[in-house]
Amino acid sequence: MNNKTTVMHLITGLGTGGAERMLTHLVTGSKNPDIRHVVVSMMGKDVFGKEIEQAGVELFTLNMSNKLSALKGLWHLHKIIKKIKPGTLQTWLYHADLMGSIYKKLFGFPGKLLWNIRCSNMDDARYNWLTKILTILSAIPNQVLVNSKSGLNHHKVLGYKPQNWAVLPNGINVERFAPNANARKKLEEDYQLNATDFIVGVVARNDPMKAYGSFLEAFATLHHKNPTLKAILVGEGTKKLPKQAGVTALGQRGDIESILSGFDVLCMPSSHGEGFPNVVVEAMACGTPCVVTDVGDALDIIGDTGIGIAPEFTSDIVYGLEKAASLNKKTLDKMGRDARRRIVENWALPKIIDSYNQIYLNRN
Numbered sequence: 001m002n003n004k005t006t007v008m009h010l011i012t013g014l015g016t017g018g019a020e021r022m023l024t025h026l027v028t029g030s031k032n033p034d035i036r037h038v039v040v041s042m043m044g045k046d047v048f049g050k051e052i053e054q055a056g057v058e059l060f061t062l063n064m065s066n067k068l069s070a071l072k073g074l075w076h077l078h079k080i081i082k083k084i085k086p087g088t089l090q091t092w093l094y095h096a097d098l099m100g101s102i103y104k105k106l107f108g109f110p111g112k113l114l115w116n117i118r119c120s121n122m123d124d125a126r127y128n129w130l131t132k133i134l135t136i137l138s139a140i141p142n143q144v145l146v147n148s149k150s151g152l153n154h155h156k157v158l159g160y161k162p163q164n165w166a167v168l169p170n171g172i173n174v175e176r177f178a179p180n181a182n183a184r185k186k187l188e189e190d191y192q193l194n195a196t197d198f199i200v201g202v203v204a205r206n207d208p209m210k211a212y213g214s215f216l217e218a219f220a221t222l223h224h225k226n227p228t229l230k231a232i233l234v235g236e237g238t239k240k241l242p243k244q245a246g247v248t249a250l251g252q253r254g255d256i257e258s259i260l261s262g263f264d265v266l267c268m269p270s271s272h273g274e275g276f277p278n279v280v281v282e283a284m285a286c287g288t289p290c291v292v293t294d295v296g297d298a299l300d301i302i303g304d305t306g307i308g309i310a311p312e313f314t315s316d317i318v319y320g321l322e323k324a325a326s327l328n329k330k331t332l333d334k335m336g337r338d339a340r341r342r343i344v345e346n347w348a349l350p351k352i353i354d355s356y357n358q359i360y361l362n363r364n
Contacts, residue, residue, distance in 0.1 A: 006036045007360050008086035010077070010100050012093040013043040014052070016205075016236070016252070018278040019092050019118040022147070022170050024048040025349055028055035029173075032357045038084050042073060042096060058084075074099065078107055088360055091141075092116045094130050101137045112142045114359070115162070117151050119275045119296075135159045143359070148275035148297040166359060169297070170276045171352025174344050176257050177285035179336075183262035187232065191248050197230045198325045200291075201263035201283070203256060206237030209273035211293075211312070216244055218269075218317035222325075223247075229325060234259065260286040264332060265324045268292040271312045276301070281347055284339035289332055291320040305339040 009027065014020050027037040028051065038058045041049065045061060052059050060080050064073040077099070081089070088111055091100035097115040104113050115138075135158050138144065144162040146152045147170050187193055200219070204210040212233070223229050223246040231247045234256060238249040253259065256279075260266065266283035267290070268274075274296035281301060283290055292298040293311035302308065309320040327335075 005034050005361065006038065006084060006086040007088045007090055008038045008040060008081065008084055010040045010089060010091045010096045011042065012095045014039075014041050014046040014048040016047050018170065018276075019116070020046075020048050021278065022118075023092055024051055025171060025173065026353055026356055027052060027057045029349055029353050030357060032354075032361075035357055035360055038086065040077060040080060042099065070099075074103060074106075077103060081107075081109070086111060088112045088114060090114045090116060090145075090360075093118060094134060097134055097141075098130065098137070101134075101140045104140060113140065115141045115144045117144060117146045117155060117275070119151060119273055131158060138162050145359070146275070149300065150296045151275040168355050168359075169347060169352065170278055170281065171349035172278070172281050172285055172343060172347055174285050174348050177260070177282045178257075179287035179340065180258060180261040183258060183260070183286075185262075187259065187262040191232070193230055194228070197228050198226075198264050199262065200229065200231045200321060200324075201234065201260065201266045201288075202231065202269065203234045203260070203266065203279045203283070204268070204270070205235045205252075206241060209270055210235075211269040211271040212238075212241055214271070214312070214314045215267065215269040215317055216241065216247065218314045218321065219247065220244060221314075221318055222321055226325070229321075232259075232263065256282065257286065260288050263288050265307075265321075266290045267317070267321065268295075268298060269311075269317055270295045270298075274298060281343055285343040287336035287340045289324065289335040289339055291317075291324050293317075302339070303342055305335050305342055 009023055011023055039052055040060045042062045042064045044063055049059055062073040062076050089100050091097045100113055138160040141162050143164040145166050145168050152167055219231050233249040234253050236252040239251045241249055260283045266288050268277055268280055270293055276297050280290050280292055280298055290302050290306040292302055293309055295311050299308045307320045307323055309316040
C-alpha cells in the first residue's frame with residue numbers, strides 16, 4: 001500500500017460525540033479503493049470501536065487515562081506509526097491535535113498533518129490553556145479542517161494561522177435518519193402522551209453549553225399557559241435534571257433515529273460551543289422542523305425550514321416555541337419535508353466522505 005494513501009486518524013476517544021460519529025461514518029463508509037483508513041484512539045474503544053473493527057478498519061488504542069500516561073501514549077503512537085507508515089496523520093479534537101503536533105515536532109513525521117476542529121466558541125475554562133497552546137502550534141499542520149464556518153471564523157480570531165484551511169461539514173446517513181410514520185404513535189404509547197399534545201424534543205447531553213436550564217425555565221412558562229405542550233429530553237445526564245411538569249427525560253438512547261420523527265419540533269437551545277450541530281441535521285433528515293439558537297452554523301443549516309432565535313435568553317426560547325406551536329399541522333409538515341430535502345441535497349454522507357477523500361488524495 002502506498003504510504004501517501006494511508007490515512008491514520010488520531011482521535012481523543014470514541015465516545016458518543018459528533019466528531020466520533022463522523023469519524024466512524026468516514027472510515028466505515030469510504031468506498032475509495034485508493035485510501036486505507038486506520039484509527040488510533042488516545043483512550044479506549046468505547047462506543048464506536050466495535051463498529052469500526054466490524055467494518056474491517058484497523059483500530060489501535062493508547063489507553064491514556066491521565067496526564068501521567070501521556071509520554072507512554074506518545075511512544076506507543078510512535079510504534080504504531082512506524083508499523084503503519086501513514087502518508088497522512090489526521091487528528092480529531094483538541095487533545096489529538098496537540099498530540100499529533102508534538103509527535104510531528106519530536107519524531108519528524110514526514111507525511112501530512114491535518115487537524116480537525118469540531119466546535120466554534122468553546123468558552124469553557126477547561127479548554128483555555130489548550131486553545132492557547134494550539135494557537136501557537138497552529139502553523140505546524142499542513143491543513144486545518146473545520147466542520148463549520150463559525151468554527152473557522154472563531155479560530156481565526158483566536159490567532160490560528162495554519163498553512164491552509166478547509167471547511168468540511170458533517171455528513172449524515174439519510175437512509176438511517178428518515179421520516180418514520182410510527183415514531184409519534186410509539187412516543188404516545190410509551191410515555192402516556194396524547195395525539196393532541198405538541199411535543200418538543202431536546203437531544204443533548206446535560207452540559208452547561210446545551211442550556212437546559214434556560215430551556216426548562218422557558219418551557220415551564222409555556223406549559224403553565226398551555227398544558228398540551230410537552231417536552232421529551234434525550235441525552236446523557238438528562239434524567240438528573242430537576243423534575244418538571246410536562247417534561248419526560250429519557251437519558252441516553254442508542255435509537256435516536258426512531259424518536260426524532262415523533263417530535264412536532266426539535267429545539268436546540270445551546271448557548272455556545274456548537275460548530276455544525278449533528279442533532280439539527282438528524283432531526284431535519286427525519287422530517288422534523290427545528291427551533292435553534294444562533295450558535296455555530298445552526299441558522300445556515302435550517303435555512304428557511306425552521307425558526308432561529310438568539311442564544312442565552314429564556315425569552316427567546318419562549319418566543320421560538322410559541323411561534324412553532326402556533327403553526328398548523330399542514331405548515332409544520334411542509335417545513336419538515338423542506339427540511340428533509342435540504343439535508344439530502346447538501347449533507348448526505350457519500351458527498352461529505354468524497355470531500356474528505358479528495359483532500360487525502362491531494363499529493364500537494
